[in-house]
Amino acid sequence: MTGLVEYAERHPWLTDAIVVAALLGSGVLGVHLVGPGDSRPEDVWVADAVTVVACLAVFGARTHPRATVVVTTVCAVVGGGLGFLLTPLLLAPVMVALYWLAVTTTSRTAWTYGAVTIVLVVGTAVGADIDETVALRSVGPALWLVLPLVMGSRSRLRDALLDAVRARAEHAERTRDDEARLRVTEERMRIARDLHDVVAHHLAVANAQAGTAAHLLRRSPELTQKVLADLQTTTSAVMLELRDTVGVLRNGGADEDGLEPAPGLARLPELIEACASAGLTVDVEVDGEPRELPAGIDLTAYRIVQEALTNATKYSASGSASLRLGYGARLIIAVANETRPGDPGAGRPGYGIVGMRERAHAVGGDLRVSDAGGRFEVVSSLPLHTPAATP
Secondary structure (H helix, E strand, O other): OHHHHHHHHHOHHHHHHHHHHHHHHHHHHHHOOOOOOOOOOOOHHHHHHHHHHHHHHHHHOOOOHHHHHHHHHHHHHHHHHOOOOOOHHHHHHHHHHHHHHHHHOOHHHHHHHHHHHHHHHHHHHHOOOOOOOHHHHHHHHHHHHHHHHHHHHHHHHHHHHHHHHHHHHHHHHHHHHHHHHHHHHHHHHHHHHHHHHHHHHHHHHHHHHHHHHHHHOOOOHHHHHHHHHHHHHHHHHHHHHHHHHHHHHHHOOOOHHHOOOOOOHHHHHHHHHHHHHOOOEEEEEEEOOOOOOOHHHHHHHHHHHHHHHHHHHHHEOOOEEEEEEEEOOEEEEEEEEEEOOOOOOOOOOOHHHHHHHHHHHHOOOEEEEEEEOOEEEEEEEEEOOOOOOOO
């Protein structure tokens, strides 16, 4: 059945030709049909001609439904006026025209034309003879003409529903593709931030340690040996973290037994010690009562401090930096260091500052950077609780 419907939709002219041929056969039969006790009206050839015109007009029902309804209605009224019985056989062209009118136009237009057609046809069928058969002669044609209007309206609503479903499906497909691309972009940015945080910090510390070792090599071999040992520890740490990161990317997941917990503010002493081995003295000040933070905010706070101290290691003019942690309504992180006048690298917005700002915004915080009066400062405000996801 579905294949027949699809074939009819692909070959509308052939379908219309078959329908018109069937209408011609039924119309001619209706013209020559005579009720019991009735005589055949004269001018049969006129009725046959009118029937042929009405049937041929159906060819235009798809493209010109209003005109087709008018032509077929006039032909039916003429046939009824000549005294022929308006059976469904003679009303079939009008019924087909009303069906296509209901399918292709608005409901208001279809029922307006339909009401006028029903009044004209029923009025012709009843005529001036008011007897006991008037109800039969009026109700019958009216019901036959209402039927195609109802079927056509139902078909139009069904097609509209199918179009809406297809449109929603296409929109969902486009949305899914856009969401997938957005997720890929966000994941790429997250990986870039993680790699930068891991590699930039350790390499900056390693570079400072190597410079310190070269400076102390002849004057203090023992201290040089300690600095080189710290350098080895730093390079080992970066290799391990890079191995873990690449392993997650290659395997699509992580081995829970082989991963350490994500770093947080609890590892600040290790971070400050690494900076000290690179020649940066960090003065730490804590305001308020430290408290346990959600894992995401704890990691964000650690990465912001790590990147800020990495910048201080590279650009501090005095070899020192200050770190202030304030626990109040929000977590305030402030890292400051003196800069060398005319240093092109100090304060220049790079990937590190961009990454810190993105991390802060991702958890509902903010970050600002100032570079004035020979002092470079990074200040971030983070919530103490993970913000609720919006639906």
